[in-house]
Amino acid sequence: DFDKLRKGQVGEAGFRTCMGTLNVRFSEEEITSLINKYKCTNGLINYADFCKNIDTVFSDKGDPTAVIENSKSSANFTDAEKDIVISLLAAIRTEIKNKRILIKPQLEDYDRTKSCHITAEQFRRVLKELKLIPPDESMFQLLLRKYFDKGNVREINYFKFCADIDRPEDIFPQYVPKNPSQEERYLQGQLRDAGSTYFQTATSGLDVINNRFMQKRVETSNNPSDIEERLQALVVMKRVRIEEFFFDFDKLRKGQVGEAGFRTCMGTLNVRFSEEEITSLINKYKCTNGLINYADFCKNIDTVFSDKGDPTAVIENSKSSANFTDAEKDIVISLLAAIRTEIKNKRILIKPQLEDYDRTKSCHITAEQFRRVLKELKLIPPDESMFQLLLRKYFDKGNVREINYFKFCADIDRPEDIFPQYVPKNPSQEERYLQGQLRDAGSTYFQTATSGLDVINNRFMQKRVETSNNPSDIEERLQALVVMKRVRIEEFFFDFDKLRK
Structure with a gap:
């Protein structure tokens, strides 16, 4: 709107206006640092390069999920502190398991806005009532530092805390604890969408009675043909046109997409596949240029609707069954x-x-x-x-x-x-609550390292921890916003750049 001639440049006032329309709160120092980074010699702002850097998240090498995860604020921990936090969470988990405590409802009572965050004092109060408070104040401070992720030292992400006490080994990615716990998790049953329903080997000699105590799960097959049979059953039951999912990633309709686009399309089918199954499909349809031939893939899936295809048989064969003599x-x-x-x-x-x-x-x-x-x-x-x-x-x-x-x-x-269809006389409209961060919650970055931050005393000494003014940090947050809200950020600058410079 500010670049009528599409020169890729706008004035400083137009740049500030466009940044204000993104519904993200930036400080004056952050806006100034962005202006200084992309300012040209003629005094205009090169928004074309700015938008190009933001849109790199959608390239083949970009990982939108990692961008969103990295945009959240997190504290810095040493190896010794990581060991303390893991052992502390393992102890809390054992106590909860032994006493059969439901900790999440206790924390949710203080979350009136359904934002998955409560204050540090409310968090302390719940742990103290349940007798789960750490014996040392320094250990409790480490626990708080782990779960403040909104750029301040007042709000604790209790939702993430409840997820971590089930598996404390997974709270620090790419980190192996020095003293790992030997406890194993046994999954009780398989969800309806929990991956393949095919057995890797013949089941004629399978010992059903004793097998459940000897291993967690019978290994499933990663044969691409099995996956395509399950997709054919899904297409028949839900009448899905699977080819249309790939059109957004193939503007020229060449029948090929990148690996990231293929994974994204497979994720939108609402069917959970393991990494091995997705990799086997990619290897089967991968071309010499590195792209995935989704046209052949969709053609094989749609054969179920041909004259020789039998949709009823496809649905029945997609279910797992044992072999009998x-x-x-x-x-x-x-x-x-x-x-x-x-x-x-x-x-x-x-x-x-x-x-x-x-x-x-x-x-x-x-x-x-x-x-x-x-x-x-x-x-x-x-x-x-x-x-x-x-x-x-x-x-x-x-x-x-x-x-x-x-x-x-x-x-x-x-x-x-069996199971007659039930229609409620007075269907209720269930109210939906959005879980997560408020739209105007501000910056989630800290200006300095958080390894020495005093969480307990800091909340009374200042209103807010100062945020970082690094332009790279601001661009990462904008990339996360562009991924979540699907915003075309370049269009905001066209009004200020009439010549499209």
Whole structure:
């Protein structure tokens, strides 16, 4: 708007006006430092170079996620301080686990604006009430320094604190603690979108009963064909035109995009893939020039809609299933027939019994819960090997812990009587709260190193820690803003540069 001739230059007043319309608060020193950096010999501001530096985040080498993460303020820690913080969080985690404390609701009670931040005194009060306060004041000060990330020493990011006490080893990226804890995490079941549902090896000899105690998860396959089959099932069920996701990264419609654009498009499909699965797809469709041939990829996905394709079969084959011999199939069929006869004779309602264990309404329960229900109803098979065959029949999520009781009920009862569709009489409009930082929360950078910052006493001595005036820091924050809000920053300067210099 300030550059009618598109010369790439605007006056200082126009530059200040455009920076003010970005809805980001800058101090006078920060604006002046940017003006001095991009000022030309004729007195105008070269906004073209400024916008070019901001837009480097969208290049093939740029990482938008890393830019957003690096734009947040964080304190500096020595190796000794890192060990203290990790051991402190590990101790808090152990105490919470032993006493079964729900700490997040206690912290949320002080967060009236749903900003994921509370004051340091409120944070101290919660820890003191739950008897989780560190024994030493210096250790508590280290804990505070870890979680003030809004450019001041008053607001604590309790949301990040709650996430770190589950895995204290992950709070410092690319850092290995000197005394790592030996505790292992066992995931209870697999989420519906938690990656591949294919087994790497044959499941005919898989020991379902004992396997769950011997390893966390059965390894999944990273065959690109398996991933494409799952995508075909998604395209059929949701009627997604997958090719349109790539058009924003291919303006000339050449059928090729960069690796970063390919990863971004795959992320917008609302299907979670592991890094190995994405890498295998990239290697399969990578061209000699380094770009990804998404045209061939989309063509293979869309073959499900051809005359020879069978969408119903694609959806059914996308589910994981165990391998059975002919003799095992006969045993399973006769076992289900016996259970069906017993239910019919005794008029047992088995579905409500299984539903009581399904709190999340995912149509899956654990193998032990399934065993408990059958045992209570006196429907348990007489032989353990027969029960293992029954389990293998109904685990379809790529693990040996979750049983699809919905499919089990459909096999022994009328499917139309299972889970009737429910329509609420008075649907409520749930209110949504945005989690995160306020739009006008100011700078998140500190002027000096924070290793020696006194968090406890500083809040009473001055209103705010001075922010940095380094132009590189300002540009990183603007890059994060451009990524999150999809702002075309160059268009704000056109009014002040009529000749487009």
